[in-house]
Amino acid sequence: MNAPTGSAVDADFLRRWLGTATESIEREADHLTELDSPIGDADHGGNMRRGFRAARTAVEQEPPDTPGAVLVAVGRQLISTVGGASGPLYGTLLRRAGKSLGDEPTVTAAQLRDALRAGVDGVAQLGGAVPEDKTMLDALLPAIDALSGALDAGGSLAEVLAAAAQAAEDGAKATIPLRARKGRASYLGDRSIGHQDPGATSSALLIAALAQTAQEAA
Amino acid sequence: MTYPSDPAAPGPASGRAPLVGVVLVSHSASVAAAVAELSAGLTGGAADVPVAPAGGGPDGGLGTSSDLIAAAARSVDRGAGVAVIADLGSAVLTVKALLADEELPANSRLVDAPFLEGAVAAVVSASAGADLDTVAAAAEEAYSYRKT
Numbered sequence: 001m002n003a004p005t006g007s008a009v010d011a012d013f014l015r016r017w018l019g020t021a022t023e024s025i026e027r028e029a030d031h032l033t034e035l036d037s038p039i040g041d042a043d044h045g046g047n048m049r050r051g052f053r054a055a056r057t058a059v060e061q062e063p064p065d066t067p068g069a070v071l072v073a074v075g076r077q078l079i080s081t082v083g084g085a086s087g088p089l090y091g092t093l094l095r096r097a098g099k100s101l102g103d104e105p106t107v108t109a110a111q112l113r114d115a116l117r118a119g120v121d122g123v124a125q126l127g128g129a130v131p132e133d134k135t136m137l138d139a140l141l142p143a144i145d146a147l148s149g150a151l152d153a154g155g156s157l158a159e160v161l162a163a164a165a166q167a168a169e170d171g172a173k174a175t176i177p178l179r180a181r182k183g184r185a186s187y188l189g190d191r192s193i194g195h196q197d198p199g200a201t202s203s204a205l206l207i208a209a210l211a212q213t214a215q216e217a218a
Numbered sequence: 219m220t221y222p223s224d225p226a227a228p229g230p231a232s233g234r235a236p237l238v239g240v241v242l243v244s245h246s247a248s249v250a251a252a253v254a255e256l257s258a259g260l261t262g263g264a265a266d267v268p269v270a271p272a273g274g275g276p277d278g279g280l281g282t283s284s285d286l287i288a289a290a291a292r293s294v295d296r297g298a299g300v301a302v303i304a305d306l307g308s309a310v311l312t313v314k315a316l317l318a319d320e321e322l323p324a325n326s327r328l329v330d331a332p333f334l335e336g337a338v339a340a341v342v343s344a345s346a347g348a349d350l351d352t353v354a355a356a357a358e359e360a361y362s363y364r365k366t
Contacts, residue, residue, distance in 0.1 A: 085311050
């Protein structure tokens with residue numbers, strides 16, 4: 001894929017993603033907290049809302065001018081404002097991804113994929129989770145694989161991100177029958193079975209916001 | 219005896235080597251403060267105890283605040299290293315993320331230790347002038363102390 005129009009990701013694209021992601025988190029905050037009530041500490045929606053509001057404000061006040069810098073700035077805000085485990089986890093994901101993009105003013109979908117993979121590797125390293133532990137990785141890893149597959153098949157930016165979003169949503173739903181092996185939910189043992197993981201759900205929302213941003217730009 | 223202790227003392231000017239600092243990161247502000255107080259109280263009346271609590275989230279409720287952790291680490295950093303002991307989940311992950319991004323003083327270390335027992339061991343050994351490796355080992359050894 002080498003089409004210049006509608007396929008490049010620049011700072012403006014990721015600032016629009018942040019706006020869309022923040023609105024989506026606002027809209028779904030109660031649902032995220034509801035998912036976090038039976039198996040977590042019922043704070044995921046509020047924590048994510050606080051983090052994304054702070055990130056959006058910081059990026060509006062001092063707009064970074066490269067896509068890498070936008071991701072680093074959002075990651076930094078999430079680490080300092082979320083207050084739960086999702087802060088350092090999403091913060092590490094976005095900062096690692098942002099650093100991997102370097103100072104380039106625009107990046108391709110393939111560079112974005114590589115950056116997200118570096119970020120997700122950082123999450124796995126920090127949290128020590130593996131697939132099917134019922135964590136955000138269960139949405140993120142399939143999303144990156146689907147993105148990669150769609151890129152190899154020659155998809156446009158909007159198409160490859162739509163494929164990623166679908167895989168993330170499917171991955172989040174597939175956490176329902178899993179038994180949690182990480183975080184507070186793991187103390188519940190078998191009682192964690194039957195509930196969708198809140199972290200995988202918010203991961204799917206964030207990837208869906210990427211797909212929506214690309215669709216609106218296409 | 220107070221904590222966080224006076225960062226001006228007891229620098230090299232006092233004739234003693236600088237002490238290792240200890241930061242206690244809990245989801246609860248009152249747990250972090252109480253464990254800091256207990257640990258300092260068990261040092262046997264050391265004049266200067268380099269321990270600082272970093273408890274609670276950014277909104278003051280239960281959670282973890284990276285800003286509080288970074289400030290606490292700076293407040294106990296005398297140049298001999300800082301041992302950080304965390305309770306659970308996000309407290310541990312936030313410390314790891316801060317260390318990975320080099321946002322804590324040089325020679326800061328997350329110590330793998332039970333929160334209360336590890337804190338007491340770390341603070342008592344740090345107050346006695348132990349180096350960072352020794353403080354960390356003392357805290358980690360707290361896992362092996364059986365109660366029955």
